[in-house]
Structure formats: structure tokens, C-alpha cells
Amino acid sequence: MYSVNVRDHFMIAHSFRGEAFGPAQRLHGATYVVDATFRRRALDADGMVVDIALATSVLREVLAEFNFRNLDDESAFAGQNTTTEFMARVVFERIAARAQAGELGPHAHGLASLRVRLHESHVAWAEYEGPLAPA
Secondary structure, eight states, rough: OOEEEEEEEEEEEEEOGGGGGGGGGGHHHHHEEEEEEESSOOTTSOSSOHHHHHHHHHHHHHHHHTTEEEEEGGGGGGTHHHHHHHHHHHHHHHHHHHHHTTOOOOHHHHHOOEEEESSSSSSSSHHHHHHOOOO
């Protein structure tokens, strides 16, 4: 399996509900470093997994939807703890939708899967991985 990874970051504020979160129940900030890893079984006609420039652009655009936002104020997340694990899936789903819409270029239909990893520090991260539907 071939893979290509692109990386970016975003900064948010949020709080959590539930005693399991201790002091994180209060409003706090997070800066996530995000890795999006695209995989495919065979290289495309140009010898690539995915166009790195397009993948970088799509990741940047998806993350811009959250950057410098308080996720507690986002209606899409009402009643949801926006944990690192949860946000990894949200980013995955938004990149997958853009891939499906053709935003990763004409040969991206051969992509098999995507893994999105959110690093919340240099020692802790969460990820979501799944297949990509053919474009």
C-alpha cells in the first residue's frame, strides 16, 4: 500500500461536559497538528498517490472552518464533547466529502483510505481512519 501524508495545524477553544474531564470542563484552548494520510494500492497514471498540492489545499481549507473558533459556539457541535477523537472523525469526513466531490484531482478515485491524526501535544494524539468511496 502506498501512502502520502500532508500536515497542517489549527487552533480552537472548547470545553467539555462530564466529570471525567476534570479541569478541561472549563473553557480552554488547543492547537492541533493534523496529519492526513492518503493510501492507495497502486499508483495513479502519473505515478502518484494523490496530488500533494491539492491534498495540502483541501486539508488547509477544512481546518480553516475551525481555526480560531470556540467550538462550544458552533451549532454543528451542540451537545457534543469535541474531543480530539471526535474532531479527528469530523476532519476525516470533511476531507472525504471533498475527495468524493473531485477536489483531489482526476486520479483520486483510486484512493483506498484516509487516516486523519490530530496531535494535541508532542506525546498524545488521536486518529480516525476509514475507506474512501470511489469518486
